[in-house]
Amino acid sequence: MxxxxxxxxxxxxxxxxxxxxxxxxxxxxxxxxxxxxxxxxxxxxxxxxxxxxxxxxxxxxxxxxxxxxxxxxxxxxxxxxxxxxxxxxxxxxxxxxxxxxxxxxxxxxxxxxxxxxxxxxxxxxxxxxxxxxxxxxxxxxxxxxxxxxxxxxxxxxxxxxxxxxxxxxxxxxxxxxWKLAIISLLTLPLFLLPTRRVGRARWKIAADMQSKLAELTTLITETLNVSGMMLIKLFTKEKEEEKEFQNINDTVTKLGIRETVVGRWFIMTIQTFVAIGPMLIYLFGGLILIQYHDITIGGIVMFVTLVTRLYGPVNTFANxxxxxxxxxxxxxxxxxxxxxxxxIKEKPDACNIGRADGEIRFKHVFFSYKETNAPTLTDINMEIKSGQMAAFVGPSGAGKTTITYLVPRLYEVQSGAVLLDGIDIREIALHSLRNQIGMVTQDTYLFNTTIRENLLFARPNAKEAELVQACTTANIHDFIKSLPQGYDTVVGDRGIKLSGGEKQRISIARALLKDPRIVIFDEATSALDSNSETLIQQAIDPLLKTRTSLVIAHRLSTVLSADIIFVVENGHIVESGRHLDLIKLNGLYKDLYDKQFHSADESHSMQ
Ligand SMILES: Nc1ncnc2c1ncn2[C@@H]1O[C@H](COP(=O)(O)OP(=O)(O)OP(=O)(O)O)[C@@H](O)[C@H]1O
CATH class of the missing domain: 1.20.1560.10 (ABC transporter type 1, transmembrane domain)
Structure with missing residues (x-):
């Protein structure tokens, strides 16, 4: 399982x-x-x-x-x-x-x-x-x-x-x-008790059934999709999944059968009492008619018809x-x-900052994903001037991505402040803040619709020429044109029909259309071949140029061209400066340079 x-x-x-x-x-x-x-x-x-x-x-x-x-x-x-x-x-x-x-x-x-x-x-x-x-x-x-x-x-x-x-x-x-009425009403509890019992049993089965059906639905949605299937195939878990499905499916079947049987009991109980009730009324009504003569035959028949009307409400009250x-x-x-x-709440008097200069400052920022956990970021202080390119380097899990998430206020700092152009971002209206920021992640998310629709998500009123311009700059126009449906190609679930590099270049074009003041770019790790990486590099350069940018860097050329490099380790910024200064420090950056950047660069030149 x-x-x-x-x-x-x-x-x-x-x-x-x-x-x-x-x-x-x-x-x-x-x-x-x-x-x-x-x-x-x-x-x-x-x-x-x-x-x-x-x-x-x-x-x-x-x-x-x-x-x-x-x-x-x-x-x-x-x-x-x-x-x-x-x-x-x-x-x-x-x-x-x-x-x-x-x-x-x-x-x-x-x-x-x-x-x-x-x-x-x-x-x-x-x-x-x-x-x-x-x-x-x-x-x-x-x-x-x-x-x-x-x-x-x-x-x-x-x-x-x-x-x-x-x-x-x-x-x-x-x-x-009134005599026959009281007798008739006294027969009702006979009907009430079994109905109540059966009703309870039915409800319990129905609830179990719903829960099991929900499990079945979750299993189907989790497994029968591209990512789930890839995982199952690669780990050859078909048999286990089939078994799990069989187990739940069997339980659903058994519950279904019990539900029907109990349902039949329910109908039987009702039918029996629906039949017994009139007989009792005929019996007592007949006795009253014979003994006291204060009811007519029509009266008894009417009683029978009216009493059966009570069974519905009694059933409702029972349950x-x-x-x-x-x-x-x-x-x-x-x-x-x-x-x-x-x-993440917007203050009622949050301001609209128009087009920002793009200066970013972190002042004593502490952050953790869970309050009970040790902080993910500890006392982060940094300044990125307007138009500068800042590179973030550090071991995996150090907190680089987390730092970038705090800029568009995707998460709230625990203490300290993030400032944009000297204004605490909590004072800025969310749409005004986020409109300034373009984000290109490694794991690009595309909606399952056409390339055009995905691009227009950034700017719904963009003209065709603007789309083409953005895609040309992002080095993806020729590829899109080569597709039989061009810009109207549907990209599949999460963009599955496109390669990682193509998706990222579309996401760069999307960011270009947004024309933000600040760009956050998570550079591809070694997953891409050098050709694809060059295409992305050519695509991203115009986006980074003239804008403030925060790049999670994995390539030597990026750190070399950065205006400032922040070395992140275990939630702290342990070193910062330009490449040569950091090499001279002979600390973590030098270590990373020797192990990661240098060798990555060599492997690229070998390709
Ligand atoms: N949504 C989350 N909930 C809880 N913890 C998280 C979440 N996202 C990240 N973390 C944890 O926070 C720490 C910092 O993660 P972060 O993604 O910022 O690292 P990173 O430096 O960007 O790593 P990488 O280079 O591997 O992407 C890690 O220990 C990670 O496990």
């Missing part, structure tokens, strides 16, 4: 989930329904109307038996039948309208929740996305928010309907014959607790996400 069957288990735990039903939670849920109170008032009215109207046909049946038939009055018989039919037709027509209104409310609430959630997540920090498990976000948006629909139509409406049907029916039964807990749990899970704090 590759990941010991833990897939999905961390975030699908509906079975053991017990929400804390507080006043605040209820008010918050109500707030989502508030805008639709008028529609809900109409729904309530329609439910009252239909529950009252449904009482009438059994009354008419009573009249058919007690009046029309004994009197042999065909006109009256026809009148009662037509009236009953017309009423039932009307009830059904109203139900169509009511279900339209139900759907209108639930779908709108779902839309609002989805929108709130997406908007909230869109502004969450990178830290949040690095910690969240794959599939968790889509599960919250799709499953949890989607589940709200049944909360409204199954739980809320059913409870309301149940109460009204129960009240109206009971009142009319008591009115007609009401489960339904409410489930609904609250759904809302609670959604609110948990909506309440996640965004650590």
């Amino acid at each position: 590759v990941r010991h069957g833990s897939r999905g288990s961390r975030f699908y735990h509906q079975t053991d989930e017990k929400p804390h039903i507080t006043k605040a939670l209820v008010f918050r849920i109500v707030a989502y329904f508030k805008p639709y109170w008028k529609i809900m008032a109409v729904i309530l009215l329609l439910i009252v109307l239909t529950s009252a109207m449904e009482i009438v046909p059994p009354l008419l049946t009573k009249n058919i038996i007690d009046i029309a038939l004994p009197q042999k009055n065909i006109r009256l018989l026809l009148l009662y039948i037509v009236l009953s039919f017309a009423l039932l037709l009307l009830v059904n027509l109203i139900s169509v309208g009511q279900s339209y209104l139900n759907t209108l409310v639930s779908k709108n609430i779902i839309r609002n929740l989805r929108e709130d959630m997406y908007q909230h997540l869109l502004h969450m920090s990178i830290r949040f996305f690095s910690n969240v498990q794959a599939g968790e976000i889509s599960s919250r948006i799709n499953n949890d928010i989607g589940g709200i629909e049944s909360v409204f139509s199954n739980t809320f409406i059913q409870i309301l309907q149940g109460i009204l049907v129960f009240v109206t029916t009971t009142v009319i039964l008591l009115y007609i014959n 009401i607790h489960v339904d409410i807990v489930r609904s609250m749990a759904l809302f609670e899970r959604i609110f948990q996400y909506l309440d996640l704090k965004n650590e």
Whole structure:
């Protein structure tokens, strides 16, 4: 087993989930329904109307038996039948309208929740996305928010309907014959107990089923994609994955069978009681008729019809607790996400700095990815003047990338400050700050759409000539032109159809289109051949020229041409200066130069 069957288990735990039903939670849920109170008032009215109207046909049946038939009055018989039919037709027509209104409310609430959630997540920090498990976000948006629909139509409406049907029916039964009414009501607990037991069992199986299905979905999405498949093939894990899939699939099948069987028991219980109930009423009704003569035959038939109307509400009440807990749990899970704090907040009076000069300063910056961990960056002090090229060198894991992340405020410093043109970046509006910065990473991310769309992401209104100009400067235009679909070529998932070098050159073109004041460039490690590297070098030079740049350097030529080199080790800047000065120090830089840059340069000249 590759990941010991833990897939999905961390975030699908509906079975053991017990929400804390507080006043605040209820008010918050109500707030989502508030805008639709008028529609809900109409729904309530329609439910009252239909529950009252449904009482009438059994009354008419009573009249058919007690009046029309004994009197042999065909006109009256026809009148009662037509009236009953017309009423039932009307009830059904109203139900169509009511279900339209139900759907209108639930779908709108779902839309609002989805929108709130997406908007909230869109502004969450990178830290949040690095910690969240794959599939968790889509599960919250799709499953949890989607589940709200049944909360409204199954739980809320059913409870309301149940109460009204129960009240109206009971009142009319008591009115007609209180003795038989009490006897009829006493038969209901017989129906309630088994329904409740079976209902609970069904809910437990359904929850287990949902959790297992979620595991299956996670397994499928994690394995059946390009990166997952490459990993599986290269580590020859097909058998293990198949086994894991088989295990979950088997459990799903068993649960599915149990769900159906228990479902059958449920139907059987209902059918048995639906059959026993009338018999008991015939028995007691018959006795009352024979002994006391205060009920008619039509009255007994009407009782039978009306009592069966009570089974629906009783079933709802039997499982009401489960339904409410489930609904609250759904809302609670959604609110948990909506309440996640965004650590990167924009100040209300944050300033817009226009086009920056591009001077960057770090003052006593401390940072760590997790508060409990040792700091990733310790007391970083540095200054990069406007237009300068700064190179960052150091062993792997030293903190070079982390330093660059702090400039566009992808993460927040723990203490100290990052300044742009002398202004603390926390004082600058986020869009104003990030508009100044272009980032070209080694692991370029492209959307699964055309090259053109990917480029336009940087500047949606760029003209064709500007796209071509940027791509020509980034040394990628000729390649794009050579593709059968040119700029309209779809790049595949994360740009899988392109080579690493091609992707990076497209990302350079994208950064050129953005025309930032500051460029952050993570230079390719030795993964690229010298030809590809030369192409990238030629592409990046115009982007770095005239702009302030922070380059995570792996090549000798880069450090040689840097205005300032920062040597990072274990979260500290241990040396800084120009190449020759640093060589003279005979410290870590000299070491790196001897081991990394020098040899990398030699290997390049050999290629
Ligand atoms: N999202 C993250 N959450 C927790 N720790 C992280 C995260 N990203 C990086 N780290 C840790 O922070 C430290 C610094 O990482 P960073 O990527 O800045 O190093 P680097 O100098 O750029 O390394 P390299 O040259 O290998 O890319 C490493 O120990 C790394 O494991």
